[in-house]
Amino acid sequence: MKAVIYTGESKIAVEDRPKPLILEPTDAVVKVLHTTICGTDLHILQGHVPSCSPGRILGHEGVGVIESLGSDVTNFTVGQVVVISCITSCGTCHYCHRKMSSQCESGGWILGNKIDGTQAEYVRIPHAAFSLHLLPDTIDQKVAVTLSDTVPTSYECGILNGDIKPDSTVATIGTGPIGLMILQMAKKLFSPSMTAVVGRGHARLKTAMSMGADHTFSVLDGQDIATASALSATSERGFDVVIEAVGTPESFGIAQTLVGPGGTIASLGVFGESCELHLEKLWNRNICLRTRLVDAISTPDILKMVDTDSIDPRFLISHSFSFDDIHGAYKAFEAPSKHGTLKVVVTMPHIITNGSS
């Protein structure tokens, strides 16, 4: 089968690999229909993820058909279409019992990292009973690739960790797929009194405006000007909820400036360097700071929200590619401002060739 390989350099390679087999009775092998590329894959290519060794098949997101099942997996049947969770969960360990499967003792984020991932024609999924989700045929299979990681991350690490309440003022920092999905969820699921988005590129901020943001601010106009303008939109009170979805010292600094007394910072950026926490300014402001790696425990809820149109992730899919043009897909994803990219869907060849592989 064809697979996307991390070569140890900044480029991917497409190689032929043997089709994966069931190794444990709790495994499934899934024939991948659609997959996607994540910012985390780019972190791997940049050499920032030491747990991922060269030779690894990349990818932790996808939708596929169950090809074979280990004898212990009794909640699925061969031929069912499933969403592959970006987090592998054993369902029984110390952390899984505490609904923290990101820290699962024999799972967590292992796909496309510690074991071979989803950017391939087939993938082996350990702990399949807890790590796959049946996809109803009412949900578009391409759009459903966003349910592996992007939407649960937006919901768990942004919306839930931000503790949004009706009437909250909500600032989102970052206008990538997750920042924009958080904006949509905040607007659709709660009734925030005001939403503001802080970003860089004006095109993305325009998108945020078209999605109903009350205010947008660009750090390209000067970070101090952007934060001062954002604070003035709250009558200098600061925001009740600040969701930091970038992961740089700059964005973390902005989050601390924008949070108001009693407010919450939900930080979900993938940080590659240390940042300053200004407790000398925050200690007496009753704030809460939360971090989280997605646990993907909300996926069943999210499937229902999409199915009932409570949220609509279709806008996230900006580009579609066939697997033959995986290099084009990476190029588009690596230069989002040039190509206007949010998420790219990559469709595997067996779809195009009508079932043969």
Ligand SMILES: [Zn+2]
């Ligand atoms: Zn991802």
Ligand SMILES: [Zn+2]
């Ligand atoms: Zn576990």
